Amino acid sequence: MTAAGFAGVxxxxxxxxxxxxxIAYDAWVGAMGEAGERIGKQALMDAGNGLTNAMLLDWLREEHGWEPPAGFSDDLSRRFAQAFGPGAMILGAAETLAGLRAAGVPVALATNSSQEEMVFKLGEVxxxxxxxxxxxxxxxxxGRAKPAPDLYRHAATALGLRPQQxxxxxxxxxxVRAAVAAGCTVWGLTATHHDPALAGELLAAGAQRTLSSHAEVQAALGL
Known part of the structure; x- marks a missing residue:
């Protein structure tokens, strides 16, 4: 089966x-203490969107000369786990997944989260x-995280599909850059973002179109 001509999503x-x-960047600010307050949540979000924690730590070292203190990773994980819960699910996301399952379209998840964090978040929601x-x-x-294309190629292959499908x-x-490099078609979703420039930036990076909600995703997929 396909949805809008795609064999998998x-x-x-x-x-x-x-x-x-x-939630994640509140945890970063809290765990970083004075440095987190000085750099600010928005700057961390702007720099870290889509990156792994290790990549964001590299950015903090290079741009701010900040090194995590002993126990930082454990403190960060604790703060995030205490704040994250079922309410984190984006409006309409469950319906998108249910619609694809009902249509017989296979789905996969490809995230830069660590294994432990991915399993925790999947379970919580x-x-x-x-x-x-x-x-x-x-x-x-x-260990090859986005923007390398490996993760999306792997997910497509695991579904028994070519990335182009x-x-x-x-x-x-x-x-977006990772998925384009893998050979997939990409739609940008701005449901949780408030920067009006993001949609244009996603298109410039290679997204075929942008959508602002899961209701729009469902309509575009014909679910």
Whole structure:
């Protein structure tokens, strides 16, 4: 079966299925202490959208000379876990997934989150069974995170498809570039973002179109 001509749909996670960015960066600011307050949540969000934690730490070292103190990763994880819950699911996301399942279109998840974080978040929002074995992160491709194309190529292959047969839903420039490089068609989703320039930036990065809600995604897919 297909939806809008696509044999499979691959989802990014944060910003596409769950609205966790605000929660995550509140945790970063809190765990960073004075440096987090000085740099600010918005600057961290702008720099870190779509990146792994390790990539954001590299940015903090290069741009601000900041090194994480002992225990930082554990503190960050604790703060995030305490704040994250079922309410993080983006409006309409569950219906998009249900519509694709009903149409017989296979789905996969491709996220830059760590394995532990991915499993935790999937469980908290009730999506573990929805993706089953088709939930992937850089640990499945030798640590090669987006913007490398490996993760999206891996997800497509695991579904038994070529990347050219798959649609990717993304909300970050890093993710769009990864999916385009993999050979997938990409739609940009801006449901959790408030920067009016983002849609144009996603298109410039290679997204075929942009959508502002899951209701628009469902209509575009004919669900």
């Amino acid at each position: 691959i989802f990014d996670f944060d910003g596409v299925l769950v609205d966790s960015e605000g 009730g999506l573990s069974e929805g993706f089953g074995k088709h939930a992937y992160n850089p640990s499945h491709v030798g 798959c649609l990717v839903l993304e909300d970050s420039l890093v993710g």
